[in-house]
Amino acid sequence: MKYKVNETCIGCGLCASTCPEAFSMGDSGLAVATEKEVSTELLASAEDAKNGCPLGAITEE
Numbered sequence: 001m002k003y004k005v006n007e008t009c010i011g012c013g014l015c016a017s018t019c020p021e022a023f024s025m026g027d028s029g030l031a032v033a034t035e036k037e038v039s040t041e042l043l044a045s046a047e048d049a050k051n052g053c054p055l056g057a058i059t060e061e
């Protein structure tokens with residue numbers, strides 16, 4: 001599974017604290033998703049991050 005963050009992100013940081021392996025805060029202050037495939041062990045926390053985004057800015061690629 002791969003994720004991406006769309007332009008509605010407001011940079012709240014929630015996804016990066018929920019699943020730092022899959023999401024980080026970029027230089028622009030907005031979240032970026034790792035370009036790597038998210039491993040099976042991390043899918044539950046990556047999904048939590050996706051579902052927890054208040055803007056629904058995280059989608060599956």
Ligand code: SF4
Nearest residue numbers: 009010012013015053
């Ligand atoms: S949780 Fe959503 S709005 Fe907050 S930083 Fe992550 S992608 Fe952006």
